[in-house]
Structure formats: structure tokens, C-alpha cells
Amino acid sequence: xxxxxxxxxxxxxxxxxxxxxxxxxxxxxxxxxxxxxxxxxxxxxxxxxxxxxxxxxxxxxxxxxxxxxxxxxxxxxxxxxxxxxxxxxxxxxxxxxxxxxxxxxxxxxxxxxxxxxxxxxxxxxxxxxxxxxxxxxxxxxxxxxxxxxxxxxxxxxxxxxxxxxxxxxxxxxxxxxxxxxxxxxxxxxxxxxxxxxxxxxxxxxxxxxxxxxxxxxxxxxxxxxxxxxxxxxxxxxxxxxxxxxxxxxxxxxxxxxxxxxxxxxxxxxxxxxxxxxxx
Numbered sequence: 001x002x003x004x005x006x007x008x009x010x011x012x013x014x015x016x017x018x019x020x021x022x023x024x025x026x027x028x029x030x031x032x033x034x035x036x037x038x039x040x041x042x043x044x045x046x047x048x049x050x051x052x053x054x055x056x057x058x059x060x061x062x063x064x065x066x067x068x069x070x071x072x073x074x075x076x077x078x079x080x081x082x083x084x085x086x087x088x089x090x091x092x093x094x095x096x097x098x099x100x101x102x103x104x105x106x107x108x109x110x111x112x113x114x115x116x117x118x119x120x121x122x123x124x125x126x127x128x129x130x131x132x133x134x135x136x137x138x139x140x141x142x143x144x145x146x147x148x149x150x151x152x153x154x155x156x157x158x159x160x161x162x163x164x165x166x167x168x169x170x171x172x173x174x175x176x177x178x179x180x181x182x183x184x185x186x187x188x189x190x191x192x193x194x195x196x197x198x199x200x201x202x203x204x205x206x207x208x209x210x211x212x213x214x215x216x217x218x219x220x221x222x223x224x225x226x227x228x229x230x231x232x233x234x235x236x237x238x239x240x241x242x243x244x245x246x247x248x249x250x251x252x253x254x255x256x257x258x259x260x261x262x263x264x265x266x267x268x269x270x271x272x273x274x275x276x277x278x279x
Contacts, residue, residue, distance in 0.1 A: 096108060137155065
């Protein structure tokens with residue numbers, strides 16, 4: 001065997017390439033092509049991201065479109081006359097925003113529980129307004145109670161105040177609202193905001209609501225504690241796409257918190273009576 005015959009094939013190939021003026025190494029046979037790989041993987045990733053953004057936008061669109069649906073639904077009383085009269089005050093949560101339908105919000109759920117518990121028909125007048133703050137409920141909703149003579153009254157408000165929290169104003173407005181509510185009104189404290197300064201403000205606001213309600217001996221629905229017990233995972237399972245309003249499961253939690261106190265009201269226990277007007 002000659003020297004040329006004993007040379008490895010790779011060496012022969014290298015020599016051949018060198019003679020035509022091309023740089024070459026044996027490793028180039030299996031060298032990766034990173035630019036081409038990136039082009040192959042980036043395209044599908046971008047497409048998936050776009051699809052997710054569009055889907056999320058569609059969910060938000062349906063949620064915000066539902067605000068008008070809920071307002072229209074509750075613009076008239078629901079349920080026959082002659083039974084218990086339940087009046088709801090509050091903000092978008094009382095409207096049922098985030099639920100699959102207005103009657104699946106916590107107000108509708110409480111009405112169902114009142115019917116089942118008392119065996120009586122229930123008529124619901126929902127005076128709540130999406131976006132309402134404490135001073136809005138006091139100015140726009142409470143005055144309508146005087147002509148209604150309700151058996152059950154609930155109020156949830158404060159979440160919108162926490163989003164731009166002013167401690168002095170919140171205390172002043174809450175004190176005035178609680179003083180104007182009928183005796184026996186079930187007042188929810190402020191929802192749990194989970195994290196950051198929003199939760200610190202929400203915790204402080206919830207304490208203000210509890211203290212002012214206790215001073216007037218009004219029953220308090222422990223909403224803040226009820227939502228906190230659900231934990232961080234609730235963000236994925238109990239919230240609407242905006243991560244602010246409760247979804248169907250979340251409204252169940254709200255209804256449970258209210259029901260702790262609503263079920264103890266004399267009109268519910270005795271099946272009659274009525275909420276006493278404020279003095």
C-alpha cells in the first residue's frame with residue numbers, strides 16, 4: 001500500500017478542497033445551523049403569542065360588553081310581589097359582572113338561597129351601579145331605599161375606592177354611608193387584593209368598614225377573609241379575564257360570605273318582618 005493509499009479519507013477530502021481554495025474542516029459535516037433553527041422555531045412561537053393575545057382580547061371584549069347586559073337586566077325588579085323583598089346596593093360585583101349571566105352573580109345566588117331557605121317567593125331590586133364608590137352608593141342608591149321597605153338589604157362597595165385609595169376620604173365616606181343604612185343591612189368589607197400596596201390599602205379599608213359597621217351593630221359579611229382563604233390559585237380559577245371581577249366560581253364565594261350573615265336575619269329565620277328604617 002502506498003503512502004497516498006494509507007491517508008485517511010478525511011485527509012484526502014481536505015486536500016481536495018484546499019486545492020480549489022476553500023477552507024474546510026471535518027467538523028463542518030455536522031456543524032449546527034443556528035440561524036436556520038431560529039427561523040424554524042420563532043415563527044410558530046410568534047403565531048401562538050398572537051393567537052393568545054387575540055383570544056384574551058376577545059374575552060375582555062365579552063366581559064366589558066356584559067356590563068351593559070347586566071345593567072339592562074337589573075334595571076327592573078325580578079321576582080313576584082308579595083314575598084320577601086331583597087334590595088342590593090353596591091358596585092359591579094353586585095351587578096354580576098364576571099358571571100356567565102346576571103342572575104349567576106352573587107345577588108342572584110343569594111336570592112335563590114332566600115327562596116330555598118324561607119320557602120317564599122323573592123323579589124329582587126338591584127340598585128347597584130358598575131364603578132360605584134362609597135360616596136356614590138350614599139348619594140345615588142341609599143335614597144331609593146326609603147320607598148321600598150325591604151326585608152333584606154346587602155351592600156358591597158369599596159373595591160373601586162381602593163384602586164385610588166385615600167384613607168381619610170374613605171373613612172369619612174364609609175362613616176356617612178353606614179349611618180344612612182337601615183338596621184339589619186348586611187355590609188361586606190372590602191375584597192382581598194392579593195398583593196402590593198393594593199392589598200395593604202384593601203386590608204386597611206376592610207378594617208374601617210368592619211369598625212364603622214360594628215359601631216351601628218350592622219352584620220358584616222367577611223368577604224376579605226373569605227377571598228383570602230381561597231389563596232393565590234384563585235386568580236386562575238375564580239376571576240374573570242380582567243383579574244379583578246369574580247367569575248361564576250368567584251361569585252359563589254361572595255355569596256357564601258354574605259350568606260353567613262343573611263341567613264341569620266329575622267326575616268329569613270322567621271319568614272317575615274322587614275328591615276328597620278334608619279333612625
